[in-house]
Amino acid sequence: MVINMKTQITKDGLLLYDIDNFNISQTLDCGQCFRWTKTDDGCWSGTVYGKNLLLSQTDDGILFYNTTKEEFDSIWVKYFDLERNYGEVLSVISENETLKKAGSLCSGIRILRQEPFEALCSFIISQNNNIPRIKGIIDRLCRLCGECKDGVYQFPTANVLAKMTPEDLAPIRSGFRARYIIDAAKKCDSKEIDFELIKNLPLEEARNELTKIVGVGVKVADCTLLFGLGRIDAFPADVWIKRAMQSLFDGNLPECALPYAGIVQQYIYHYARTIGLE
């Protein structure tokens, strides 16, 4: 199916228009990623796959500064999941009244396809932690041992991190998570953990592979699958989701949401955190 999406090169950059259900603030500020920052004038800047990007949402659409059509097609379409029809997802889940409401409150969220190793480490760092501090630790990690490209520090590679010790990571103040990050790096660098292989495994087997990393349980594994490997069948259940599932659905996700569990998870997460629960 062809998604309604048009692009046009302007003097400022590439303009994406005629696209539904894509709000950059909702997408970049919903707790799925930790390395995008909002600028004073309301733009968003971030760096993915070594490319620095500046975005702004206007009445005309979304403006991608400093990018090309080639880069847009090869990187950003996939990263922002632009080929998926979120309108259809929202339509199908609106069969359930609660999901209809949850979806309508954040219908511009898109599930990012982040770099797998970054997603894995980010959610290792997220455990028993809060979002501002997660962002701080990740920022310090990039500055400590990530490559600097065009003045922006990238997320470190598994190869670099695999050679480090918990003492080396002391400056990022990640506490007990330092040795988890290093174990993840070693297993990814050696290909004992192979994202390309895991990506296509049945959910249960994919989880079993990722949880071989010390400090990775089911929740972090599911976040890695959803936000790093594009597996929208993964349903990460953190404390908020667990509370919401009991409170809203008596523990069971409505049938209509099952094909899009991961996306719906993000709607519920947003709903629980903004509206609150009974």
Place this chain on the structure above:
DNA sequence: GCCCAGGGAATCG
């Protein structure tokens, strides 16, 4: 001082 934060490992019974 206390509590909690997009959890997981270790150690119980």
Place this chain on the structure above:
DNA sequence: CGATTCCATGGG
């Protein structure tokens, strides 16, 4: 098995 406790760190 399930339940509890500890893990570093920082903000409220």
